[in-house]
Amino acid sequence: MTARIGVVTFPGSLDDRDARRAVRRAGAEPVELWHDDASLHGVDGVVLPGGFSYGDYLRCGAIARFAPVMRQIIEAAGRGLPVLGICNGFQILCEAHLLPGALARNAGLHFVTRDVTIRIENDTSAWTRQYRAGQHIRVVLKSGEGAYMADPQTLASIEANGQVLARYASGNPNGSQRDIAGVISEAGNVAGLMPHPEHAIDELTGPSADGIGFFASVLQAVAIR
Amino acid sequence: MSQDVAAAPRARAAQDTVADAAATPERAQPFAALGLTADEYARIARLLGRRPTDAELAIYSVMWSEHCSYKSSRKHLRQFADKAPATDVLLAGIGQNAGVVDIGQGYAVTFKIESHNHPSYVEPFQGAATGVGGIVRDILAMGARPVAVMDALRFGPADAPDTRRVLPGVVSGISFYGNCLGLPNIGGELAFDPCYAGNPLVNALCVGVLRHEDLKLAAATGPGNQVILFGSRTGPDGIGGASVLASASFGGTGEGAKRPSVQVGDPFMEKLLVECCLELYRTGLVIGIQDLGAAGVACATTELAAGGGTGMRVRLDSVPLRDASLGPAEILMSESQERMMAIIEPGHVPAFMDICAKWDVQATVIGEVTDTGRLEMSWQGVQVVDIPPGSAADSGPVYDRPAHRPATQDELLAADPGRLPLPAAGRDLRADLLLLLGSPEGGDKTWVTEQYDHYVRGDTVLAMPHDAGLVRIDAETGLGVALATDGNGRYCQLDPYAGTQLALAEAYRNVAVTGARPLAVTNCLNFGSPEDPAVMWQFTEAVRGLADGCQQLGIPVTGGNVSFYNQTGGTPIQPTPVVGVLGVHDDVRCRTVSGFTAAGASVVLLGDTRPEFGGSLWAWLRHGHLGGRPPAVDLDAEKALAGLLAVAAARGLLLAAHDLSDGGLALALAESCLSGGTGCVIQPPADAAVFLFSESAGRAVVAAWPDALPDLVSACAAAGVSAAVIGTTGGPALELTGLFSVPLADLATAHRAALPALFG
Amino acid sequence: MPRFVVDVMLKPEIHDPQGEAIAGACRRLGFGQVAGVRQGKRFEIELTEPASAERIGELAAELLANPVIEEFTVHPG
Amino acid sequence: MPRFVVDVMLKPEIHDPQGEAIAGACRRLGFGQVAGVRQGKRFEIELTEPASAERIGELAAELLANPVIEEFTVHPG
Ligand SMILES: Nc1ncnc2c1ncn2[C@@H]1O[C@H](COP(=O)(O)OP(=O)(O)O)[C@@H](O)[C@H]1O
Ligand SMILES: [Mg+2]
Secondary structure, eight states: OOOEEEEEEOTTBOSHHHHHHHHHHTTOEEEEEETTOSOOTTOSEEEEOOBOGGGGOSSTTTTGGGSHHHHHHHHHHHTTOOEEEETHHHHHHHHTTSSSSEEEOOTTSSOEEEEEEEEEOOOSSTTTTTSOTTOEEEEEEEESSOEEEOOHHHHHHHHHTTOEEEEEOSOOSSOOGGGEEEEEOTTSOEEEESSBGGGOSOTTTSSOSTTHHHHHHHHHHHHHO | OOSSSOOOOOOGGGOOOHHHHHHOTTOOOOTTTTTOOHHHHHHHHHHHTSOOOHHHHHHHHHHTSHHHHOTTTHHHHHHHHHTOOOOSOEEEOBTBSSEEEEEETTEEEEEEEEEOHHHHHHSHHHHHHHHHHHHHHHHHTTTOEEEEEEEEEEESOTTSHHHHHHHHHHHHHHHHHHHHHTOOEEEEEEEEOGGGTTSOEEEEEEEEEEEGGGOOOOOOOSTTOEEEEEESOBOSTTOHHHHHHHHHHTTOOSGGGGOOSOOOOOHHHHHHHHHHHHHHHHHTOOSEEEEOBTBHHHHHHHHHHHHHTOEEEEEGGGSOBSSTTOOHHHHHHOOOSSEEEEEEOGGGHHHHHHHHHHTTOOEEEEEEEESSSOEEEEETTEEEEEEOHHHHHTOOOOOOOOOOOOTHHHHHHHSOGGGSOOOOSHHHHHHHHHHHHTSTTTSOOHHHHTTSOOOTTSOEEEOTTSSSEEEESOTTTOOEEEEEEEOOHHHHHHOHHHHHHHHHHHHHHHHHHTTOEEEEEEEEEEOSOTTSHHHHHHHHHHHHHHHHHHHHHTOOEEEEEEEOOOEETTEEOOOEEEEEEEEEESOGGGOOOSSOOSSSOEEEEESOOOOOOTTOHHHHHHHOOOOSOOOOOOHHHHHHHHHHHHHHHHTTOEEEEEEOOTTHHHHHHHHHHHHHTOOEEEOOOSOHHHHHHOOOSSOEEEEEOGGGHHHHHHHHHHHTOOEEEEEEEOSSEEEETTTEEEEHHHHHHHHHHHHHHHHO | OOEEEEEEEEOTTSOOHHHHHHHHHHHHTTOTTEEEEEEEEEEEEEESSOOOHHHHHHHIIIIIOOTTTEEEEEEEO | OOEEEEEEEEOTTSOOHHHHHHHHHHHHTTOTTEEEEEEEEEEEEEESSOOOHHHHHHHIIIIIOOTTTEEEEEEEO
16 A cells, blocks of 8 residues: 655645645655644655745744644644655744754745755664665755754753754855754654755756655655554 | 733724815815825816725825725836737737736746835845736736746946945845745846946846736626735834824824834735635635735726626725734725735635645635625725725826927937947957946856846746746756846937847847747837926837837737836936737747757857947946947847747757847857856957847847758758858867967956956 | 944834735734734944034935835834 | 734744844945844734733743744734
8 A cells, every 4th residue: 555645735835836745756655734624634754845835924934833734733743744844834843842953044035946956864763764874865945934943952952862854065055054954853754855856856957856855755654563 | 112012002083085076175185195196186086086095095195096906007017918919829919917928738927026126125135026916816816836036136336335235135025025935036138327326226027927817817707706915924124104194094193103104014914815715716715816015905806806896895904914003095095015905705715714724824705796886995984985996906197298309319319429449450359348347237147146036936047148048847848948038228328218228139049049939029218307308208108119129029018117207306216118029939948048058060150240339348338439320120130030049949950049238249159158167269250349249139149059950051051041161169268260268267267356346 | 332222113194014014923922912013124333533413314215125015113232 | 892912923033034134134235333233023903802921821832932942932913
């Protein structure tokens, strides 16, 4: 049986369609989840896609974290369900305190769309096991509030625990502390990534096909689980 | 301040009713302050057989404004229809919200470009943002899913303090609205000239996709059908005019002065509105639909009723308000953003409302379609409007304004650039190349384009820095559309007829270099005051040039927009028609890119180069010179070139193709080297300055694999396109043998420097 | 060190979609008594030497606010 | 109608690039005495019925500010 990966659509989600396409391309079955859903429909993993949920009014992700479906996701994440937040999804996971830290305004103050190279730091998570630690991949960054921030103790502890998922390796595009591009939860099932792997699954429309590994990884993780 | 705590409604006694209007024909009305002439006011009274009510006056004043009625341009724009080439691709044409073009496989696309120049000067961020919002709703109203946007921008000198205020605001406004809406920005323009200092041009384009059967029209049909207003609530946005009316009619409480003329955009609401409309379309319940843009409810109701040949009864007090103190005239004129109006059968209203509720979109029945042929509106029980809708929508005044070629035109043409000293030494040629490449005009636009998301939706095949944007429509077959916009104020200043054809030719060529087949045209005509005969001459020449050019190229104009009164004091901007060309790509996997991505390919210059420097970037930047004739136009040659490029792309002959425009071959080569990360070695002819900097039209530079070269050469011969092998790709530099060599790193530094240095 | 605070708010008649969205979120979170929210900006300005409130007002009008849609107040911080 | 104002500022130890850019712009504009600027948010909240400052503080802590990087103050408006 193929894995079923839910992709949440909040009002204002934009990359939900692309995330579903990536899930399908990796060989899993994408399941549309709606922000108002009271159930996760038995999915094996969840992607919170990029976009501007609720317009990103107030702060990115601040309003989305109170959506009904988030209650289900927070609970299931606690039981080990693999969850990946991409860009706005990462912001939502931080706002929901499923991931440490916060994402602040880019150092350059502008929205930045750029092809970036990131280095995978942790290759054991549910979302990165198809990569090798130290591997460089080319993906798309597109965000206005993508600067990863945490207090010194938090930074020290995520470094010590191996919770840094990936770092920018072609210059720091937004002022993220320690070049952090993504982090994972202590348990390793909840991941947040600022750049977009789902926009890097086909060289015709993206900078590479490197991003598919995130979706292929979760397939493997689900099979083992 | 909020939706729940509304101020007390204005006293109803203050309303000017239809009965009042009949009873008090002599009452003075502030028509002049609303922008109507005495003749126009008299014409309204004649049409109605009485003076208009205040609310009616509001409707006519906005519907008969230059912006909505095209009263100074209409007579000339007819040429687009009269001279339209025979074509079977047009499913809906001029007069609709946007033109619709058949692209095959059951798909159609609709696209249009529109200006938001004045608002963007007053409040750059919101002005530009709402410009994007408005054009997206136009596309949505045709039944299409918007799939991409573009922006053509022109500012005063890049280093002027006011440009530092306006440009970053405009760019972040476009970025904010387009990104938040989830529409990839696939291209545009960025130009600078002192003539735009007090009057920037902000033109936004949107393209949408639909199946043939999904086409929607703005027509209210079926008496008894319900009129539903949905989206944002109506507030006092952009109704400076209506407040004139309010203060004049209601004793001038001064309240009117507070009405803002700036609208604030809510892209989140627009995103919901887009998804909501598309879901509504899928149910098949929508009989007619219209977006609310300039002139708001006044425009939507009159155009829907006129379009359907019906009547309509509207209860203005049903319109959901953000500010309860608004009166009927203000509600009619409000330009609040993110609103649409639909016509629905009564039995389908609940289903309609359910879908709106799902998307959190407020929807309200505000009236119904009638068979009376009258547009009737009530407000708190009294009738405030009773007019034939066509009289406002279609029977506005049409002016044949005087047009005279200004005497100064001859002086301008006489200032021949042939007198300018051409560089000959390698050192000087190199310096001029770096001057162009390092200028805001010729430099890298990444500072702007990086703020735009071009990846969203995952179907963008080409965007900046390529010549045209290219989006995939069907992932199975590879069907896609390419789009480019171009305009050149300098050329048009010298010769508006030829200049407009050059803009058309450039956009056409930009689309063609990707391998796409040009299919249709949209345009945004940015000019000074039509009341100035010299400007009117420029305008008539430009329209004639575009209509003739499209006829010759065999591609119809499907729609567009006219923006007059672009001037500072008495000084108009350079005439700036911006032309958008749409092409179809049968298989986007065969697209041609603009960069040299590999070494060892032959660099071939297609087309003929003549010493043509009139209006050129080189003459302007190197000598501050603007004069003489613009490059010669040869549309048959453009057609031949485009045909050749499509064949070459389909047969996979090309590594790269890049069109030549501003800055000539010099800039094109530098751009291809930089975007592909590979240098080239070029063997220049004797007249290197002409070779490098002339802006002769109808040219492109391509790179072809050595084994494909014979094929390419024979295809060129067959198409009647001259082709000269001028060098080879490869190496770490842009080298002109015997003249100069610039390492790629130095090229890149020069290219990238200008905009970040100015704007941070 | 002398300090000023400049508060910049959208003029009351200007649409504030952001404030409306926040008010909606407050109510959904159980703060039903929230009638409306308007969101503005607060600038805390530190000076190397004293300046008059008028001077800071000039700064606000020129740089911190767009008087077409915003209004501001200056007070010592 | 009861009103509260909530001011939200980045914590002092968090880098505020926006404030820095504004400070630079101030100095370029001839306001050389500007030593530093920090930019935050100001929320004006209108209530249908009175509420305690504590209650508004809860709202701020839960929604209006992100305690990881921001701090806030509540005062009657
Ligand atoms: N305002 C803008 N918005 C989006 N894209 C832009 C803008 N200005 C320039 N571009 C893009 O930057 C690239 C280079 O622009 P330009 O040199 O003017 O192209 P061309 O000469 O082929 O018309 C093109 O891909 C163009 O679409
Ligand atoms: Mg080009």
